[in-house]
Amino acid sequence: MNAKKLALEIVTPLLVIALIWWWTSGAESYYYPPLGDIFRAFADTWVFERFSADVLPSLGRLAAGYVIAAVLGIALGVVLGRQPTLRRMATPIVEFLRAIPAPALIPFAILVLGVENDAKIFLIAVVCVFPILLNTIDGVAGVEPTLLDTTRVYRIGRLDRLRYVVLPAAAPQIFAGLRTSLSLSLILMVISEMVASSNGIGYFILQSQRSFAITEMWSGILLLGLLGYLFNAVFTLVERRVLAWHIGARAGAQ
Amino acid sequence: MLRVDHLSKTYGSGATATQAIKDLSFEIQAGEFVCIVGPSGCGKTTLLKTMSGLLEPTSGTVELGGKRVTGPPEQMALVFQDYSRSLYPWMTVAANVEFPLRKRGSKTERRGAVAQALESVGLDGFGDKYPWQLSGGMQQRVAIARGLAYRPEILLMDEPFASVDAQTRADLEDLVLKIRHDYGVTILFVTHDIDESVYLADRVVILSQRPTVVQETLDVPLPRPRDQVATKELPEFAHLRAHVYRAIKRPDSVAAPAGVA
Ligand SMILES: Nc1ncnc2c1ncn2[C@@H]1O[C@H](COP(=O)(O)OP(=O)(O)OP(=O)(O)O)[C@@H](O)[C@H]1O
Ligand SMILES: [Mg+2]
Numbered sequence: 430m431n432a433k434k435l436a437l438e439i440v441t442p443l444l445v446i447a448l449i450w451w452w453t454s455g456a457e458s459y460y461y462p463p464l465g466d467i468f469r470a471f472a473d474t475w476v477f478e479r480f481s482a483d484v485l486p487s488l489g490r491l492a493a494g495y496v497i498a499a500v501l502g503i504a505l506g507v508v509l510g511r512q513p514t515l516r517r518m519a520t521p522i523v524e525f526l527r528a529i530p531a532p533a534l535i536p537f538a539i540l541v542l543g544v545e546n547d548a549k550i551f552l553i554a555v556v557c558v559f560p561i562l563l564n565t566i567d568g569v570a571g572v573e574p575t576l577l578d579t580t581r582v583y584r585i586g587r588l589d590r591l592r593y594v595v596l597p598a599a600a601p602q603i604f605a606g607l608r609t610s611l612s613l614s615l616i617l618m619v620i621s622e623m624v625a626s627s628n629g630i631g632y633f634i635l636q637s638q639r640s641f642a643i644t645e646m647w648s649g650i651l652l653l654g655l656l657g658y659l660f661n662a663v664f665t666l667v668e669r670r671v672l673a674w675h676i677g678a679r680a681g682a683q
Numbered sequence: 684m685l686r687v688d689h690l691s692k693t694y695g696s697g698a699t700a701t702q703a704i705k706d707l708s709f710e711i712q713a714g715e716f717v718c719i720v721g722p723s724g725c726g727k728t729t730l731l732k733t734m735s736g737l738l739e740p741t742s743g744t745v746e747l748g749g750k751r752v753t754g755p756p757e758q759m760a761l762v763f764q765d766y767s768r769s770l771y772p773w774m775t776v777a778a779n780v781e782f783p784l785r786k787r788g789s790k791t792e793r794r795g796a797v798a799q800a801l802e803s804v805g806l807d808g809f810g811d812k813y814p815w816q817l818s819g820g821m822q823q824r825v826a827i828a829r830g831l832a833y834r835p836e837i838l839l840m841d842e843p844f845a846s847v848d849a850q851t852r853a854d855l856e857d858l859v860l861k862i863r864h865d866y867g868v869t870i871l872f873v874t875h876d877i878d879e880s881v882y883l884a885d886r887v888v889i890l891s892q893r894p895t896v897v898q899e900t901l902d903v904p905l906p907r908p909r910d911q912v913a914t915k916e917l918p919e920f921a922h923l924r925a926h927v928y929r930a931i932k933r934p935d936s937v938a939a940p941a942g943v944a
Contacts, residue, residue, distance in 0.1 A: 575768035578737050581754075582761045583783030583833060593782065597773040674773040678815040 462644040471648040479633065484652070487618055487629040490546055494553025495614045502558045502610075503603060506565025507595065516566065523562065531556040532620055539625050549621035549629075556617050557610035564606030568599030601675050604668050611664055615657050630656075684713040684869060685734070685837060690743035692729050703729040705894035706743070711871055713836070716863055718880035719873045721890030721898075722931060727873045728764060730890075731841050734871070735761045747837070760830035764841040766823040770814040776801070777810030780829045800832035801825075803865065804858060820851035824858070831862060837869040844879070853911050856883060860909060877927045881920060882909060889930045899930050 450464040475484065509516045531552060538548035572595055580594050596603075622631025630649055637646035669676065692704040703726035711717050721727050732738040734745050736754040745752040747759065755761075760783075763769040770779050780797045787793065801807050804824040814822050823843055830838050840859070844852045856879060863870055874880050880887045881903055889898040903923055905914055914920055 573768050575763055575765055576771065578732070579761075579763065579769045581737060582735055582759070583829075584755055584757060585783065585785070589785060593774075594771065597771070600773075674813060674815075677813060678772045681815045 460643060462647065466644050467647045467651060470644040471651055474633075474645055474648050475652055483628050483630050483633045486546070487622065487631070490549045490621070490629070491553060491614050491618045493546070494550045494617070495557055495610065497550065497554040498557035498610055498614075499561055499607060501554070502561030502606065503565050506562045506603075507569050507591065507599075509562075510566045510569025510599070511595070513570075516570070523559070527559045527563075531617060535621065535624050544625040544627070549618070549626070552621045553614050553617045557614050560609040560613070561603070561606040564602045564609075565599060568602030569595055571602075572598040601672055604672060608661075608664060608668070611660055612657065615653065615660065619653065684715075684748060685711040685871070686744075686746040687730075687734065688744045688746070690730070690733060690745065691741050692726065692733055692738065693741045694729075702894055704733070706896050707890075708743075709888050709897055709900060711837070711869060713869055714867060716870045716872065716883060716885045717888060718884035718886070719871065719888045719890060720875060720877060720880040720927060720931065721895065722892050723875055725890050725893055726895045727875070727890065728841055730895075731761065731839050731871075731873055735759055735839055737761075758836040760833045760835035760838050762823075762826050762830050762838065762840040762843050764843070764845060766819070766826045766843070766846075767814075769826055770822060770829075772813065772815055774813075775810060776806065776812050776814060776817070776825050779814065779825055780810075780832050783829065783833050796832045796834075797828075800828040803831060803862060804828045818851075820847045820855060823847060823855065827855075827858070827862070831866065831868075835868060837871065840870065840872045842874055843872075845874075845876075852879075857911065859883065860907075864908070877924055877931070878915070881905075881923045881927060882911075882914060887923075887927060889927060901927060901930075 446464070453461050454463045454465060509519055534552060534555060535548075538551050542548035542551055576594060576598060577590075580590050585594065618629070619631035619634075622629035623635045626632040630652060634646050634649035634653075637643070637649060687707055687709050690704060690707045691702070694701045694703055707730065709717075719727060719730070729738065733740050734752065736745075736752045736756060736759075739753075747756050750756075771782065774782060777797050780800055781793050784793045784796060788796075797810065798807065801810055804827050806821065806824050806828060809817065809821070809825075814825060817825065827840075827843070830840075843859075844855050847855065859870070859872070860883065862868070872880075872883055884903050887901045887903060889901065890896070891898040901923065905917065905919060905923070
C-alpha cells in the first residue's frame with residue numbers, strides 16, 4: 430500500500446516531465462525552449478556559476494526577512510495572546526496593516542531603506558509577520574485553561590510557563606503560521622528583486638527575459654520551484670519532529 | 684488546618700451573574716479525609732478553585748494553617764476533574780510528574796521522587812510514554828502521581844474518577860486510600876457519587892442545590908482499612924449512604940430549620 434503510494438508520487442512527476450520533454454523538443458517554439466536545453470542552462474547557470482552572485486543574496490534576504498518575521502510575530506503574538514485588553518486594542522490596527530497590499534510599500538521601502546538588501550528584507554518581513562502573528566495570538570489565547578490552572582497550582586514561574594507550557598501548547602498554530610509565511614517569503618523575495626535590484630534570482634529572471642535569454646529565464650523559474658519544494662520538505666520534517674506529540678495525540682483521539 | 688469561612692462566589696455581574704456558591708463554612712483538620720458531595724452544577728469545582736487560590740472569592744475567606752489563601756499555596760496540590768486537559772500532552776509521563784519539581788532538589792532527587800510517585804500509583808515502567816498513549820484511568824493515575832510527587836500537605840481532588848469505568852474507579856478509590864495511609868496526606872475529595880463519598884471519607888460535607896450552602900456535615904465512623912466488599916456490606920454503610928442520599932434529594936425535610944432565613 431505504502432510502496433504503491435510512493436510509486437505514484439514518484440512516477441507521476443516523471444511522466445509529466447517526460448510529456449513536457451517530448452512536447453517541447455519537437456516544437457521549435459521561442460517561448461517554450463526544449464526542456465533538455467532548460468536543464469542544461471540550469472546546470473550551467475546555477476551549478477555553481479551564479480550561485481554566489483544571485484542565489485546566495487536571495488537566500489540571505491529570504492532568511493533574514495523570515496527570521497525577523499518569526500521572532501517579531503511570535504513575541505508580539507504571545508504578548509497579545511495573553512492580554513485580552515491589549516489584544517482588543519491592537520486588533521483593528523493589525524487588521525488594517527495586514528490589509529495593505531505589500532507591493533504598495535515597495536516605493537516607500539526603496540525611498541527610506543535604499544535599493545540594497547534592507548528594503549527587500551523589510552518587505553519580506555512585513556508580509557510574513559502577519560500569518561505568524563495572527564496564528565500565535567490564536568494559539569496562545571486558546572491554550573486550554575485547565576493546563577494554565579494546573580501550571581498555577583504547581584506554582585510554575587513565568588518563564589517556565591512560557592517556555593514549557595504556553596509555547597508548546599500554541600506550537601501547532603504557530604507552525605501553521607510559519608508554514609504560510611514560508612511560501613509568502615519566497616514570493617516576496619522574487620517580487621522585491623524584480624524592482625530596483627542588481628542581483629538575486631528574481632533579478633536574474635527579469636534580466637534574462639529582457640535580454641531574450643528565454644532558456645535562462647526558465648531555468649530561474651525552475652530553480653524557484655525547486656527551492657520552494659525543498660523549503661517545504663525541510664519545514665515538514667522539522668514540524669513532524671517538534672509536533673510529534675500533537676500528531677500522536679490527534680491520531681490517538683480518532 | 685484548612686478553614687473556609689462564609690465563602691461566596693458569583694461569576695460575572697449584573698443580569699448575567701451566576702451565584703455559584705452562596706455561603707459556605709467548614710473546616711478540615713490535618714490528616715482528615717473529607718468528601719464533599721453535592722448535586723451536579725452546585726459549585727463544587729468553583730469551591731475547589733477558590734480554596735486553591737485559583738479564583739478569588741466574592742466574599743469570605745479561605746485560610747490554610749492560619750494564613751489567608753490568595754494564590755495557590757505551596758502545601759497544596761489539586762487533581763482536576765478533567766485529567767485529559769490537565770496533563771501536558773507534549774511531555775512524557777515522567778516529565779509531567781517532574782515538571783512541578785523543577786525548582787526543587789537535584790536532578791537525581793527529582794528522578795527518585797518521580798519514580799516513587801509513579802510506583803505508588805502502579806505506573807512504574809510507563810514514564811517514557813506520553814499521556815495520550817494511556818487509558819483514561821492511567822492518565823488520572825499520572826495526575827495523582829504528579830500531585831503526590833509534589834509532596835503537598837493537603838491534596839484536593841475534583842471528581843477525579845468521574846469519567847472512568849466502574850472497575851477502574853474501585854481500584855482508584857482504593858489507591859487513594861492507600862496513598863492517604865502511606866503518605867499521611869490530608870485529602871479533600873469532591874464527588875457527586877454518594878457511595879464513593881461514604882466509602883472514602885472520615886467526614887462528608889453535603890452541599891445543597893444552588894444557591895449553595897452546607898446542607899449537613901456527617902461523620903463516617905466506619906472502620907479502616909476499608910474494603911470494597913466488606914465495608915459496603917456493613918449495615919452502617921447502607922445507613923450512612925441512605926442518609927446522604929436523603930439529604931441531597933430532599934434538602935428541605937432534613938435541614939429546613941437551619942436553612943430558613
Ligand atoms: N467561568 C464561569 N463563568 C460563569 N459561570 C460559571 C463558570 N464556571 C462555572 N460556572 C457556573 O457556576 C455553577 C457551578 O459550576 P461548577 O463547575 O463549580 O459546578 P460543579 O458542582 O463542579 O458541577 P459538576 O458536578 O458538573 O462538575 C454552574 O451553574 C456553572 O454554570
Ligand atoms: Mg465540577
